[in-house]
Amino acid sequence: MGQFTWQYVETQQPQTVTLYHGDTTGHVLVTLNSKIVIIDFKVRETKSYSFFINEEFCEVKITRNNDSFNYTFEID
Secondary structure, rough: OOOEEEEEEEOOOOOOEEEEEOOOOEEEEEOOEEEEEEEEEEOOOOOEEEEEEOOOOEEEEEEEEOOEEEEEEOOO
């Protein structure tokens, strides 16, 4: 299972974003401070997810590269 955690520290208290991506199922779960913000199923191709932390627009990207995936967290 792909699991990645990022810390967003531009707020008064650091915010923790965690992404889980199932190896066999492709199911995706994104949490913000342990609260679910996104659930998606059978993600086996490149995809991105958007949400807000306070007033900041955030994006988690899953990029497929042949038989593997890369994961990024971006603030717009």
